[in-house]
Amino acid sequence: MQTQTLERMESDVRTYSRSFPVVFTKAQNARLTDETGREYIDFLAGAGTLNYGHNNPKIKQALVDYLANDGIVHGLDFWTAAKRDYLETLEEVIFKPRGLDYKVHFPGPTGTNAVEAAIRLARVAKGRHNIVTFTNGFHGVTMGALATTGNRKFREATGGVPTQGASFLPYDGYMGEATDTLDYFEKLLGDKSGGLDVPAGVIVETVQGEGGINVAGLDWLKRLEGICRAHDILLIVDDIQAGCGRTGKFFSFEHADVVPDIVTNSKSLSGFGLPFAHVLMRPELDKWKPGQYNGTFRGFNLAFTTAAATLRQYWSDDVFERDVQRKGRIVEERFQKIAAWLTDERGIEASERGRGLMRGIDVGSGAIADKITGQAFENGLIIETSGQDGEVVKCLCPLTIPDEDLIEALDILEASARQALS
Amino acid sequence: MQTQTLERMESDVRTYSRSFPVVFTKAQNARLTDETGREYIDFLAGAGTLNYGHNNPKIKQALVDYLANDGIVHGLDFWTAAKRDYLETLEEVIFKPRGLDYKVHFPGPTGTNAVEAAIRLARVAKGRHNIVTFTNGFHGVTMGALATTGNRKFREATGGVPTQGASFLPYDGYMGEATDTLDYFEKLLGDKSGGLDVPAGVIVETVQGEGGINVAGLDWLKRLEGICRAHDILLIVDDIQAGCGRTGKFFSFEHADVVPDIVTNSKSLSGFGLPFAHVLMRPELDKWKPGQYNGTFRGFNLAFTTAAATLRQYWSDDVFERDVQRKGRIVEERFQKIAAWLTDERGIEASERGRGLMRGIDVGSGAIADKITGQAFENGLIIETSGQDGEVVKCLCPLTIPDEDLIEALDILEASARQALS
Amino acid sequence: MQTQTLERMESDVRTYSRSFPVVFTKAQNARLTDETGREYIDFLAGAGTLNYGHNNPKIKQALVDYLANDGIVHGLDFWTAAKRDYLETLEEVIFKPRGLDYKVHFPGPTGTNAVEAAIRLARVAKGRHNIVTFTNGFHGVTMGALATTGNRKFREATGGVPTQGASFLPYDGYMGEATDTLDYFEKLLGDKSGGLDVPAGVIVETVQGEGGINVAGLDWLKRLEGICRAHDILLIVDDIQAGCGRTGKFFSFEHADVVPDIVTNSKSLSGFGLPFAHVLMRPELDKWKPGQYNGTFRGFNLAFTTAAATLRQYWSDDVFERDVQRKGRIVEERFQKIAAWLTDERGIEASERGRGLMRGIDVGSGAIADKITGQAFENGLIIETSGQDGEVVKCLCPLTIPDEDLIEALDILEASARQALS
């Protein structure tokens, strides 16, 4: 494989090509192929962008048909038939069955753009500057979103402009099982000199992806919603990684019976890996004036097309989400087994956690996790780590992965752990 | 045309659908078709995103072939054959003939993402927080980029978090012909109590698109480069709108014989309207550590594919750029004529300006400009305004527009001006 | 008493004249006299500025002598005999017996100036921007200091410029007795994505005055020092209110056997109510370049004169500090009695807390506290409240208060509580 040009010309900022230093050429559902023809099972899936697999044929067909017909590809935020179809489908397939009523804002087609729009809207709507965010949260790296992202790697690379506009509070479980971290939030809200500027909104992931597959309890999420309502604070669920079915429901907050004021989606939203994002907001929160938050690619019609096809294909009934839940239990069980083996046989304090097909094994250190995932790559499995130290081996496989691939991948992972730690 | 769903469900932030309230369905090169079958000539071209026209068949073929072959669509920043091909083509077709040597950073696929990455890199590289930007500059609306964008509409909609990290200086011509605005910049740099924090970088558009087709003089740009060099300040050219051939050269700064330290590109970079962006940097400025600026869609392989096809198709020789220059002169001439008519026959102080196919007629007020463009839309021409008050009628037609469409569009515009101001 | 001019001409920002709407004319030690000749015992003492009483005759004599001799009153930061004498006395009387070695910075003569200098120095010394501060902390209201002050009244009156550069953490006891709040701090320091930018320094009051006489445990303070040392973070003790003997030691941190890297003093530092402040810093932290933090009144020689006289008079041996501790126990006992009465007889959950002569009764609500202090004023006692809701009745009497005045004041307070809540 020729990699010299890639190594020479691409900025040192590149990262995944360091863990997986091969040149990929093709992909189908849960399998990637490199230039030498070697196949890999994909447990990374674009960090949650490929919930419906690589090159999903039904979605691809809609895309190819649209292209063949010279449909509008780019039209800023023009009205197009593709946009209309997407909105109608979103309403019919997603909103109505769930009793939701949201308006839709299409910002630039990336998660960080959606987060910037969401928190800015919350500020404008409430006339307050502060956003509460949580330890280990990840919400993007442009300056507005970065303020809500905990990772030092990004926070320390701003070149002398500290972020502003957000306050960090401990996520569920952060202070140990004995402490409900929302007690602290509630105390601060009621304290006139606690130092917490009354927030416009709270931004939260129901399961933290980059932060280490930290799973907020459903009661905790429901209480958080209640605190927000009681204090006139907007609840923003960042469902960019956990949404689009990843946890076994279309929106991850459905599990907790929570209705956010604002929702951000991206990653798997297009269904095909195309850049796409939107912000959902309760209609009365739509305080935007025309053009107040813009972006060149805010109406990417190919993504409207594939996204609508995806909703129709997978979300018109509950077959798909039940299947995701089923697969989630398979992964859960195997991860628990691997964790138990690590603990019992290797003395590595390990544990499984997750929701749906967003799952991880916390092995306690990035070094150990890297050994396992490095070995897995040798064995044909692409799997990454997350968490503050990269200590969590993470499963983000396509939700559409065939059972046989899923089992094979889990076998590889288990074997790799044994090899790596022998 | 059914627009109720669009009106009801899309956020009030929508903007172009207010000027052009029709539902578009198809497009080919410089022509858009709405749902009723009506055709429009496109002098907006995605605000400069469709330099190569809608659904350019040669580029589309490359895209369809890639899809047919199950090429990688999304792979975070994996190495792929498509990325490698793009980098090699960029080097061969663009860098080498121009004597340029840049490393390439693919941030999230939007202009604002590229600008955030560029200014952050400049800060990190120089260890200074300040970025000099110019009056009427537009560089994006995420919080980091917004600090460098002059438009109040965005700046006043941050919900109480003022932007930081940038200082505005007057663009070329801002203080009248008698004043070289760089005198002021140079004086401030030499003044220990002038209030200008020594900048890490200067970000500039050689022709300001959103700001009103303000054209920096080539001497001014060259002098700006010299000031930057003399004071160890990085010169960042934001070529997102003016680049990719819009001004008659691939990079707009080629006209001024300037070599920026950092360049941002997006909009027409993919050649097909796909979200795509990159930051070019002199190799020694690549101070990024792995993963320090990330984003889910930073390796959009469909865009690599179409971008490489575009470079090969249009930039392997100088035929295309000479053709753009030729068409630019056609527009220039007609715009001058219209401006003269406005001035002479209607007493509206009007003037033409621009470079290449980035041209405008300044008619002095947004109200007049809107009358003209509104009438033009009635007559089948999509054309927008820019400038601080929307006072500039702006031509951003596809560079590939057939001469007959170009002439027809100019005829429409001229007739529309007469109708609107009769 | 004529108050019309005062009411008309002074800004509505005035505050204490609302609680005590009389015109004062004279004062001696712990007694104030108003224009009608009525006397009040002073349990406020300039919010801790008059530790040595009003018009302390020995200190006044030094001041009058200095004036009589045409000593330098104002000389920016000139060297003067008065400054030299103060520094020598500080070293001999305070530093040497305590084994301390500090350099001294005289900023503008107010507490907030000292805090701004202290945190800025910490940032410069460590090359990091963040300062950790604590819930209910008060460190001043100029913008730099305000970032570390928890009170919403000030934080919400900045007119749209959010503070920056500080992170709030829970003070000792904030999360209940079961939680050591430093566990949270330590966890955040070790967490690469916890959202806490590694701080340059921690600023802390050992007893929070404005925050409600919250008393940090001595073990907590010692552990805080240890955490700072372990993570190369500077420990800044803001001893502006708790210092100068208020808690029974010259520096409040002596109780905890802690040696801060930086100390701020003001309020009672001059001994006579004159504006005065300094920052003490370990010598190796003196990273200031000449003139980098300036101010017109940074060398107020009258304050040097009275401050030196005060140190000689009160701090050459331990007689004074033992007397303060003795009086502290008198107040403690009586406050406990009052608190018990409130709880037992009035069903108001009340409790006593404090250290030395910095003591309060927490009566649970500002409304109740105001009733008590309002009645006390009627009865000739000036006493204020503090805490986030003004729920703490606070004793900050002169340390030099005669026993008979102290007993009388406590009798008044006790009687006032009974009257107010009858």
Added chain:
Amino acid sequence: MQTQTLERMESDVRTYSRSFPVVFTKAQNARLTDETGREYIDFLAGAGTLNYGHNNPKIKQALVDYLANDGIVHGLDFWTAAKRDYLETLEEVIFKPRGLDYKVHFPGPTGTNAVEAAIRLARVAKGRHNIVTFTNGFHGVTMGALATTGNRKFREATGGVPTQGASFLPYDGYMGEATDTLDYFEKLLGDKSGGLDVPAGVIVETVQGEGGINVAGLDWLKRLEGICRAHDILLIVDDIQAGCGRTGKFFSFEHADVVPDIVTNSKSLSGFGLPFAHVLMRPELDKWKPGQYNGTFRGFNLAFTTAAATLRQYWSDDVFERDVQRKGRIVEERFQKIAAWLTDERGIEASERGRGLMRGIDVGSGAIADKITGQAFENGLIIETSGQDGEVVKCLCPLTIPDEDLIEALDILEASARQALS
């Protein structure tokens, strides 16, 4: 003279003791005496704090009497007879004859405190965050004020927290005689994408002290007032250095027939070198809520006492201000002579400028200015420099300087210039 303790114990931030490394012991009017008995004439006068000379006997008598009578020295913002007397005197002696109507806010007793209060009030009153300030302006170094101060020495010593909330514009004359810098301001105000956030207020010195005795034209100031009125922007005159008679009027803006919305005073306000400051505001701007901007030393009664005595002594008629103007002409004439000599005889491009007794000779470089002032110190004259490079030899002598001292000082300066540059 013993200076070891001073050198060892005082922070390296000390500055004036570097230019004048002697220990001062006494002072009377315009003369300082060092420990060896040597006398110096004082052309620095506490950087404008000692307009009425050192130890002015009439003012001192008021102070000593007040102390003898056990008047309130410190009482937070209690109403006191001294405060009332000061306010009444201010109204009678200063406001009424000038037709002014202001409310008075006493912040902490330093200039930077007053500036922080002034700009924060402007922001709150207008609901906008931005403050326009000017090149070479100096308004203090606490973080809020620092944002409006141009000097890099301070701006670069914030330890990684950039200032925010202010925009710099060119002061009168900054861009050469041909350019009225207010054209630029006015253009920016009318430009919706010029990058200037519409300011709440403009803060300006009518003569810039630290900035190099830059004198705003009276027409320029009047036009600035007009622009502010036209755009609903508050005009804040920072009269901390130029006020209290320094320019030949009590307020420096009287020359221009301008009535600011907000005024800051400090430095010579107490008349005796005591820390003191106030903010004057049009009554309708008093948007403060009780206690929203506080400070321990905000009611320094000794300063009320001396300030009232000063107003009565010097400002009850126009004798004093005419005398200041007369002396100003003496200095002006001699400075012109020295400047002419430097230019003609030494080839140093030099010029005189100033207003009243705030005057300087610009000698073009700090090195030359230092030579002259260093030699002057040798010869018994204390005189400092200002300007961005310290290139202006500056006269800030007491306004009360006897003519013979004034002449002697000017003789020394002239001779020192000749010696230094021989």
